[in-house]
Amino acid sequence: MSEVQISACPACVAAPAAEEAAHARDVRDTRFVLSLPAIYCAACISGVERELIKQPGVRAARVNLTLKRAQVDADEDVSVDDLISALTRAGYEAYELDAGAISATETDRKGRAILTRIAVSGFAMMNVMLLSIAVWSGASDVTRDMFHWISAAIALPAIAYAAQPFFGSAWSALRVRRLNMDVPISLAILLAGGMSLFETMESGRHAYFDAALSLTFFLLAGRYLDYRTRSVARSAAEELAALEVPRATLADGTVVSIADLAKGALVRVVPGARVPVDGIVVEGASELDRSLLTGESLPVEAGVDTIVSAGEVNLTGPLVVKVTAAGEDSSLHRMADLVAMAETSRNKYTSLADRAAQVYAPAVHLLSLAAFIGWMIATGDVRHSLNIAVAVLIITCPCALGLAVPAVTTAASGRLFRSGVLIKSATALERLAEVDTVVFDKTGTLTEGRPELSNLADIPPHARGVAMALAAGSAHPLSAALFEAARAAGVEPAPVSDIREVPGQGVEGRLDGMPVRLGRAAWLETQALAQTATYLKIGDETPVAFAFVDHLREGASEAVAALKRQGKDVVLLSGDAPAAVADIARRIGIDAWDAECLPEAKALRVAELTRSGRKVLMVGDGLNDTAALAAAHVSISPASALEATRVVSDMVLLGKSLAPLGEATQVAVSATKRIKENFNIATLYNLIAVPIALAGFATPLAAALAMSASSITVSLNALRLTRFTKR
Amino acid sequence: MNVLVYLIPISIFLGGLGLVGFFWSIRSRQYDDPEGDANRILTGEYDDHPKP
Numbered sequence: 134m135s136e137v138q139i140s141a142c143p144a145c146v147a148a149p150a151a152e153e154a155a156h157a158r159d160v161r162d163t164r165f166v167l168s169l170p171a172i173y174c175a176a177c178i179s180g181v182e183r184e185l186i187k188q189p190g191v192r193a194a195r196v197n198l199t200l201k202r203a204q205v206d207a208d209e210d211v212s213v214d215d216l217i218s219a220l221t222r223a224g225y226e227a228y229e230l231d232a233g234a235i236s237a238t239e240t241d242r243k244g245r246a247i248l249t250r251i252a253v254s255g256f257a258m259m260n261v262m263l264l265s266i267a268v269w270s271g272a273s274d275v276t277r278d279m280f281h282w283i284s285a286a287i288a289l290p291a292i293a294y295a296a297q298p299f300f301g302s303a304w305s306a307l308r309v310r311r312l313n314m315d316v317p318i319s320l321a322i323l324l325a326g327g328m329s330l331f332e333t334m335e336s337g338r339h340a341y342f343d344a345a346l347s348l349t350f351f352l353l354a355g356r357y358l359d360y361r362t363r364s365v366a367r368s369a370a371e372e373l374a375a376l377e378v379p380r381a382t383l384a385d386g387t388v389v390s391i392a393d394l395a396k397g398a399l400v401r402v403v404p405g406a407r408v409p410v411d412g413i414v415v416e417g418a419s420e421l422d423r424s425l426l427t428g429e430s431l432p433v434e435a436g437v438d439t440i441v442s443a444g445e446v447n448l449t450g451p452l453v454v455k456v457t458a459a460g461e462d463s464s465l466h467r468m469a470d471l472v473a474m475a476e477t478s479r480n481k482y483t484s485l486a487d488r489a490a491q492v493y494a495p496a497v498h499l500l501s502l503a504a505f506i507g508w509m510i511a512t513g514d515v516r517h518s519l520n521i522a523v524a525v526l527i528i529t530c531p532c533a534l535g536l537a538v539p540a541v542t543t544a545a546s547g548r549l550f551r552s553g554v555l556i557k558s559a560t561a562l563e564r565l566a567e568v569d570t571v572v573f574d575k576t577g578t579l580t581e582g583r584p585e586l587s588n589l590a591d592i593p594p595h596a597r598g599v600a601m602a603l604a605a606g607s608a609h610p611l612s613a614a615l616f617e618a619a620r621a622a623g624v625e626p627a628p629v630s631d632i633r634e635v636p637g638q639g640v641e642g643r644l645d646g647m648p649v650r651l652g653r654a655a656w657l658e659t660q661a662l663a664q665t666a667t668y669l670k671i672g673d674e675t676p677v678a679f680a681f682v683d684h685l686r687e688g689a690s691e692a693v694a695a696l697k698r699q700g701k702d703v704v705l706l707s708g709d710a711p712a713a714v715a716d717i718a719r720r721i722g723i724d725a726w727d728a729e730c731l732p733e734a735k736a737l738r739v740a741e742l743t744r745s746g747r748k749v750l751m752v753g754d755g756l757n758d759t760a761a762l763a764a765a766h767v768s769i770s771p772a773s774a775l776e777a778t779r780v781v782s783d784m785v786l787l788g789k790s791l792a793p794l795g796e797a798t799q800v801a802v803s804a805t806k807r808i809k810e811n812f813n814i815a816t817l818y819n820l821i822a823v824p825i826a827l828a829g830f831a832t833p834l835a836a837a838l839a840m841s842a843s844s845i846t847v848s849l850n851a852l853r854l855t856r857f858t859k860r
Numbered sequence: 861m862n863v864l865v866y867l868i869p870i871s872i873f874l875g876g877l878g879l880v881g882f883f884w885s886i887r888s889r890q891y892d893d894p895e896g897d898a899n900r901i902l903t904g905e906y907d908d909h910p911k912p
Contacts, residue, residue: 174899175899175900175902175903176903178896178899178900178903179903196896197892197893197896198893198895198896198899199892199893199894199895199896200893245886245891248886248891249883249886252879252882252883252886253879256875256876256878256879259875260871260872260875263871264868279864283868287872
């Protein structure tokens with residue numbers, strides 16, 4: 134007994150205290166947390182760290198490759214924007230994370246507690262098994278009793294410490310008169326321990342200390358895998374939430390948190406920024422990009438008295454907005470609440486593991502009770518009957534079942550996380566495997582919402598240079614795209630002077646004394662085209678139209694092609710104009726499309742498909758997609774989506790590319806197949822072992838062998854998944 | 861069989877040593893960034909500050 138105390142207890146008492154100390158040091162040191170979604174290799178680690186250390190005022194920087202984050206310790210006067218732009222210049226994508234929203238240390242503590250329990254039970258298991266080998270190979274009488282006593286001295290304290298998670302969970306289930314998987318587990322562990330102690334006192338032949346410990350060990354391992362998968366997903370989801378540091382700039386230039394904004398406050402929104410609140414424009418003129426809210430790619434004009442909503446992007450001129458609702462009351466948040474209600478219906482999905490547990494838990498109890506009663510009637514020997522009941526309980530105990538699902542989901546979600554897909558919901562993989570129809574949104578999902586000039590070849594050569602010179606004077610996305618296209622085509626800018634931006638209208642200047650204008654159709658008094666375009670007027674000439682198409686998102690065509698290859702139907706639903714939608718559908722190879730869909734219409738279409746027996750995967754990013762995302766069987770959104778949208782999605786694409794979609798569906802299918810295979814393996818093993826136990830032939834040696842063999846088979850089968858997907 | 865009196869305590873003590881070692885590795889946060897640690901060993905720079 135004394136050895137056990139010396140070896141096991143000081144550490145388990147000291148570990149939490151040391152953890153506390155390390156935790157405290159961590160928080161004090163770190164000033165900024167940066168997210169680095171694109172780093173993957175040894176060179177990236179040293180590159181990022183070197184770049185950060187080079188910045189004046191930075192004391193220390195440390196990259197965590199597993200979480201793809203960097204912690205930076207810096208002086209008070211260092212601005213996070215400088216660090217981010219320095220990293221971007223060096224070629225590393227970086228974002229600031231709201232350090233307050235990341236509670237990684239809290240979850241770490243839980244993970245370490247499980248690891249500690251695994252270590253204690255593993256240590257005890259190995260020692261007891263060594264001692265058991267002596268008993269199995271024929272130790273008898275006093276020697277056997279001594280070995281049993283030593284085993285008891287190691288096993289009982291170890292069980293009391295390591296199996297606590299199972300006892301706790303079983304107790305809370307029993308208190309509300311329910312059965313869960315932990316009830317048979319706890320019962321098996323407790324009965325095996327108690328029965329073995331009794332046998333030891335009576336100098337009996339069979340003690341199940343090793344079985345009780347290996348049961349604890351394997352199940353804790355499954356529990357840890359499960360926990361690990363969830364915590365990676367959770368911390369990444371927290372990271373996404375932390376990406377949007379909620380701030381607003383007041384009219385006088387001070388920066389405040391959105392939560393501190395009162396109704397009636399005046400907020401300045403600079404060009405290129407997202408409107409942080411709901412409000413009314415009181416000053417300035419500009420254009421607004423509403424694509425995240427409506428899916429429409431054409432910018433709308435905004436002036437005094439225009440009503441703006443949180444989530445819109447200001448494009449040209451600065452605006453001053455009077456706040457009508459901020460934070461919790463804003464339209465964005467109200468939408469999120471509606472979505473939360475729609476979502477509960479999907480939460481009713483029962484996972485494969487739960488369905489298995491519902492059948493399994495009562496069956497195990499009944500079987501072992503039946504064994505006890507049967508042997509009581511047959512022999513009348515309480516001790517022998519109890520022994521057999523315990524053996525049945527140990528053998529049927531869901532060791533393999535407890536490992537079957539976590540091992541597979543860990544392997545699958547780890548694989549998907551590495552290729553840039555984050556799984557937020559525990560049952561998402563299973564649901565994704567059933568999908569047969571994929572519905573895409575257009576703006577922001579299949580396209581980047583970034584315009585691309587499409588008709589440069591049709592523009593008269595002299596107009597190209599003039600347009601390029603004017604476009605250089607504006608930050609509007611259309612101007613930037615025009616300038617970029619002209620530069621790529623080798624156009625020389627014309628000598629335009631007096632260039633001036635007219636907020637909300639366009640850019641004007643003078644060429645050889647002639648006025649030249651580039652901007653909205655209405656401003657140039659001409660007819661607007663049906664698609665996104667800007668117009669150039671030189672003197673009194675007829676205005677020239679520069680037409681734009683949406684830039685396709687990287688990997689969009691590959692993803693659609695891969696999904697079609699897998700025999701899935703692909704549908705495009707967009708809130709945009711028919712011309713723009715038809716163009717994208719043609720370029721990407723989607724035959725079924727619908728334009729000008731209102732948010733409700735999208736959700737309705739998805740619900741219709743569901744009613745006709747389809748399992749729908751919805752991929753969307755805008756606020757207009759949230760209802761449809763919530764209505765679908767499973768949903769995916771890109772990381773660039775609004776927070777409310779990401780919240781309803783089951784999965785988030787972390788990178789810019791859509792290409793991982795095809796792989797994700799494939800991995801989901803094979804993961805579900807592996808889970809079912811693992812259940813079959815576990816069932817097969819039970820079919821063989823249970824009759825042996827019922828007949829009373831199960832010795833502790835047989836129990837130990839069977840249990841380890843089935844657990845290892847199941848784990849190896851799960852690991853095949855990582856190899857399969859690495860092709 | 862008297863030798864068991866020494867052997868069993870010694871074997872348990874050695875096992876316990878391993879356990880304490882494992883606790884130490886948890887306490888010194890060696891499982892926080894397994895991927896990073898695996899990659900850091902490949903860089904030429906000497907890394908003498910395990911934590912920021």
